[in-house]
Structures are given as C-alpha cells and as structure tokens.
Amino acid sequence: MTQAELAEESARLPSPLREQFERPAGQREFVRSMIDKRLLAQEARVRGLHQKPEIHKQVQALEERLVIQELLAAEEKAAGTPGEQALREYYQQHRDELAQPERLRLARVQVVVPPGATATQRAQAKQKAERLAQRLKSGEALEKVAADGDGRGGELGWVARGDLSDRELESAAFSLKKVGDTSAVVAEAKGYSVVRLLERREARVPAFEEVRAEVEGRALPQWKRKVLEGLLARLREAGSVSIDMPVAP
Template identity: 75%
Template sequence: MVGRYDGGVITEAELIAESSRLPSPLREQFERPAGQREFVRSMIDKRLLAQEARTRGLHLEQDIQKQVRELEERLIIQALLAAEEKAAGRPGEEQLRAYYTQHRDEFAQPERLRLGRVLVAFPAEATAAQRAQAKQKAERFAQRLKAGEALAKVAAEGDGTEKTQGGELGWVARADLPDRQLEDAAFGLKTVGQVSGVVAEGRGYSVVQLLERREARVPPFEEVKAEVEGRALPQFKKKAFEALIARLRSAGAVEVDIPARP
C-alpha cells in the first residue's frame, strides 16, 4: 500500500500500472520519491472526486449512463473481435499459397538497374557559354569512363551527391529517376559497364554507367512468404469478422423494416 483515504487505498501495483500509462518524459519525473508521492496524491484526488460524484448521485444521470453503456459496448466488442481473431489463428500455408496465386501480379518486381553517375552542374542563370563548357566537361568524363577509368575516381570530380558514394546512385526502377531523358538513357544501356552519352538534365549534364541489372520477375512464394502473410492477414481477419456477423444475424432473426424508396 502506498496511499490511503477515507474509503479505500492505493496499492503499489495500482501506482505502477497508472504511471506506466504516462508519456516517457513524465514517467521519468515520477520515478523519484517526491514525484511518486505527488502522483499518489493525484490518484487519491481522482478517487475522492469520483467518490463525491457518486455521493451526489451524478453517476445515475441519464447522459452519463448512456456514455457508460456506449463505452462498455465498444470495449466488449473489441474484446469479442480479439477473441474471434485469436480463435481463428493465422492463415496456414495452404491459404497463403492460395492468396499468392490469386494476387501473383502484385508481387511482380520491375526491371531494376544499379547505376553510377557523374554530374556536371551549372547555375540556374547559366549563360550559353557556361552550359557549353559544362557539356564539354561531361563529355570528357564520358570518354574517361568508356576508356575504363574507375567510376569512383571520375565521379569524385563531378558535382552530384553520389560523388561521396563512389559515383553510385544505387538500385533504381523506371520512374525512380527525376528526369525522363536520364531514365531513357539509363534503361537504354544493355551490358554491364556500358556508359551512356551526355544527358541534359534540369541544371546540368549527366553521364550514367550500368553497374548491374536485375530483370523484371515474379519472385517465388517462398521468397515473399512474409510479405504474403502481411497482406493476407487483414483479409483473413475480415473473413472471420464476416463469418461471426453472419452467424449472429442468422441466430438473431434479424429484420430491417425500412421500406425501399421508390
């Protein structure tokens, strides 16, 4: 027992349970003895207020009774649904495979490229001469890459953020790249190591190099089993709910008397 009042006590278990619901910063405040004493007083104050309200009969007011019934209804429905979901369990292997077969196209993986890039940027107000100079620099970078010079070395002299990552943009699919011309140039590369021509972007010129390619594919069930279960589970729960509702409606002789509008 950590507190008492005329009408009851506050136990240590109640204190722990109540304080555990506090946000983390407040919980730390009440971990100290002074904070705990203050928290126990606040718990007692709340009990005293509720006690006084009952003494005055406020708990019998119709509006409060209605809210209590509505809250109870929500809580017991939640408990019922949780019990039904637990009883239904999780979808088994056969059910997951059936879901995978029905939604196979949703698991398709598009063609993806691992790209390297060297960017030569120019300012927004660049003159024609500055743009021409940037393009020439990008063309020299392209020639060096085509000659076999290491991407990381060439990219280190460029302007893109990828210069700090050895020139790598990482894996991209169509629509991942910000510029359509850059996308067309990248996906036009056919062999690993191939280098594109110079591509005009919004504020610069780029050269891209194909480092690796993954063809479009539909992964087998075993590879995406966890993802299949994550997608199938809500549908599985929905079916359990619908079965429960159908069973209750049938047993409850449900009738709806509102006529259809003409």
C-alpha cells in the same frame, strides 16, 4: 493511490514520457497529475455531471467498442492464423501484386550548375560532363571520374521506374542495355549527369518461399475479415435478424 495503479497508468504513456516519469522527480509529478485527475472527476460527480444523458451515451458507446474488441480478439485467437495452404492460395491469387519491377543498380557522375548561372557557365558545365562521360567510356575507374565531378557522384543504389525524380535521367538509365554501359550527358534541373549501369534485375514474380512473410502479412486482414463474417453469420442466424425498411422510391 497504490504503486500498482501508478505502474498501470505509467504503462499507457508513450516511451519517451514513460522514461521521464520513471525518475524520482518525474514520478512525483506524475502522481500529482493522477491525483489532480481524480479530484476533477470527483468534483464532476459531486455536481452530478456524470448523470447527464450525453455522458451516458458516450460511456455506453465506449463500452460497446471495448467489448466488441475483446470478442473479436477471442474469436481470432480461437481461429488461429492462416495455414500453409491458405497462404499459398493467397499467393496464387495475388501474384500480380507481388511482382517485382525491373530494377537497376546505377552510378552517377554529376556536374552541378549553380542557380542563376549564365549560358556560358551552363555550356562549360555541359562540356565538363561530356569529358567525364568520355573518360568513363574509355574505361577509367568510376570512383576517380566521379570524384573529378562535383563530388556528388557514385552509386545511386537500386532504382525502379518512378524512383528517380528526374524523368530524363530515368529514361537515360533504363535505355542502357548491358552492364557497364554509360549514358550520354543528361541535362537536369541542377546541372548535368551521366549514369552507368552496374547491375540489372529483370521484372519477376518471386517464389512463394521468398515472400512468405509478406504474404502472411497481406493475408491476415482478409483472414480476420472471414472470422468476423463467420461470427456475424452465426449470430444473425441465432438471433433471427430481419430488417424492415420502406423501399426508397
């Protein structure tokens, strides 16, 4: 067994395993496993198992898949990648898919109600949330108000519809009209929250230049499909392919 064979086999391993077998002790273990595999294959041939028809079928199927992959890779390399005009045409045809939904940048002040809380405890938590909401509406700094909640407030980041797990909170957030607006107290599974609108991005279709990389990634599978269809059309014509099957009743 050569060093080149060892390196080739090692290169097929996932990264964590490859790093493990790069150490001296690991290399010895890996070489042993390669030798064991060859011993097993040799014994199988001695017993004539490699001549079984089902083994031949599997080998032929694997060879067929591998040579088809090589053929398609060669065709795709010869065809190149989608050009600028093809990408722009894809962009125009798929503008709806590339549209960006309305997004809000939100902050939240939260008052958590512990599991099993009594009705009195829930009422007290709601009153606390209402006082915090009033402080926000009176102009007090968000960071200070959030800190006086349960320490779980602050920025939620950018969200679109469907990003928030609580539908009531989402409804309250998307009903805010102006930057700086603060919602009423919203009851959640874990307690009560107040959200503030920090910034809004309206729904839009980004310009081609903004999403060119995404368009190229989306268009590539379609481009490869066209390469395949073109190859198949040439092969069918050259091979005079016909299908003779009985028509189903």
